[in-house]
Amino acid sequence: MTPPKIAIIGGKSSDSLAYWKHQGGSLDLHEGSAQVALREAGLFDQFMAVARPEGEVLKIYEPNGNLLLDESTGQGERRPDSFNGRPEVDRVQLRDMLIDSLSPGTIHWGRKLSTVKTTAVGLDSVYDLHFADGTTETEFSLVVGADGTWSRVRPLLSDTRPQFSGINGVDVKLSNIDAVDAKLSKRVGLGMCLTLGSNTTILSQRNGDGCVRSYGFMRLTEDWARTCGIDWSRPAEAKKQFLDLYYRDFDQDSKDLILKADDESVIPRPMYMLPVGHKWPHRAGLTLIGDAAHVMAPFAGVGVNVAMEDALHLARSLVACRDVCAKTAVKTHERHLSNAVRDYEEAMFVRAEAYAKDTWMYLDLFFHERGGHAMCEHFANEKQQQQGQQQGQQTGVPEM
Known part of the structure; x- marks a missing residue:
């Protein structure tokens, strides 16, 4: 099997310095999402060494x-x-840890994407990347837009633009x-x-x-x-x-x-957000992860967690595709690759919609006419519901 050629377009791929220090505030990485991704990447111990x-x-x-x-x-x-x-971790520490885990030359710095163009090779469509410096990289079987709120890849899949929150x-x-x-x-x-x-x-x-x-x-x-x-x-x-x-x-x-x-x-x-439930028709050879797919305001604290969960599930789908193709001696991978990406997208759309709804709910709590009292009451109510669920589980009596 000929391995697919995959390009990941990053939001800061045009940085002149790999370790750019103006990255924003601290991030909390959740047990069920970002921490799972770090474990599978073999980086969990390194994360815990710098986590707070x-x-x-x-x-x-x-x-x-x-x-x-x-x-x-x-x-x-x-x-x-x-x-x-x-636990919290500074953005710079997380970013450096992820970059350092890659082989040298994996990331191409100073390459600002201008356009993505479709070309045909035989019966299959592939994608060429054209950069602001006049250079071109050709014949990618899959282009992953991980290029943030104002993604240059997203318009190939969706006409929807982020909306002011x-x-x-x-x-x-x-x-x-x-x-x-x-x-x-x-x-x-x-x-x-x-x-x-x-x-x-x-x-x-x-x-x-x-x-x-x-x-x-x-x-x-x-x-x-x-x-x-x-x-x-x-x-x-x-x-x-x-x-x-x-x-x-x-x-x-x-x-x-x-x-x-x-x-x-x-x-x-x-602050900008894509609409709750943002999705696009599947298109072979293109997909989005992170803010490019579902940018959210930061008030639920889920942005980086959703993005790392996206990366985890897309990677799992691609690895499964590779293993199936290798076992069956498939010489062309495009249909299997497309199905793998489709599986990732369908699950991601559901997950992202739930997170986006939470984000709007918390935005309205942060910016409430009753100020902090509304937020504290929300936490108290959630805690009461949680305790009720725990008591129901202990007694075996279902909640009404």
């Missing part, structure tokens, strides 16, 4: 500084058990928070610190490098950054203006998470 289980804890504040929930002390109890087993604001980073402000460091704690007002939030998260990333997000228009009157080219003044406009009712500690952040880190950041 202590980063799982959550704090929720009101804008006036009143603490509603603190999982590190037991105030307000903890979230349901379904939130356990999700209704959430906009700024992304900032406060480096070395322990030295800058020990009191502020204590407020954040070891994990995530949410200050939830009425439809307006400051979401902060500790990273393993000693920084805290914060997000001043609220319900705004898509063009807000351009029309709000804030001069983003002057970040020190922009931070003050942003807080004066939208956070007058927030206590000083929560505002300082933005005010004391590194000036060069201030980035306006609208």
Whole structure:
């Protein structure tokens, strides 16, 4: 059997440096998805060596500084058990670990994809990749679009574009928070610190490098950054203006998470999502994984987990296809390869739809008119349901 030629188009394939350091905040990897993928890749022990289980804890504040929930002390109890087993890892550490596991030359850096074109070889269609530098790579049996929110591969499969989620604001980073402000460091704690007002939030998260990333997000228009009157080219003044406009009712500690952040880190950041249930008709030789397939806002904390689950299931399908073809001495693989990809897609569509529904549910909790009280009540209700299910299992009496 002639092995298929497969190209994976990455979202940062145009980086000039393989170990680009501006990767965003910390990620929690779940036991049933991303951690399974790492185990099968033989990387679980390396992951646990850099993971931060202590980063799982959550704090929720009101804008006036009143603490509603603190999982590190037991105030307000903890979230349901379904939130356990999700240690944090910095994006850069995860990315470096994955890159280092590959053979040298597997990733081609500095190759920005321009177009994908179909050509015919015999009875089969294959794909040529054309890059911005004028080079071309030819005759791929499968092209996997793993190239993020604004994927260049997706338009070959779907006319649907990501939609603005209704959430906009700024992304900032406060480096070395322990030295800058020990009191502020204590407020954040070891994990995530949410200050939830009425439809307006400051979401902060500790990273393993000693920084805290914060997000001043609220319900705004898509063009807000351009029309709000804030001069983003002057970040020190922009931070003050942003807080004066939208956070007058927030206590000083929560505002300082933005005010004391590194000036060069201030980035306006609208949130986008593909529609719930996004799918496409199967097309032999093309597929999508991760944000290219189902970009979601980060409020359910599932993005990287869904993406790694996609990669795991697609890899399993391709390996199974290879094994079947090898056993049956099939000389051409295209039909079997297409069926393997179709199997992956059909299961992924179902899984991604459920995650997208959860994301919208949590978005509405983060940006609720009742602020953090709505979030805490949601956790309490989920925990009560979980305890009821556990009691029913113990007694053998089905729930009504």
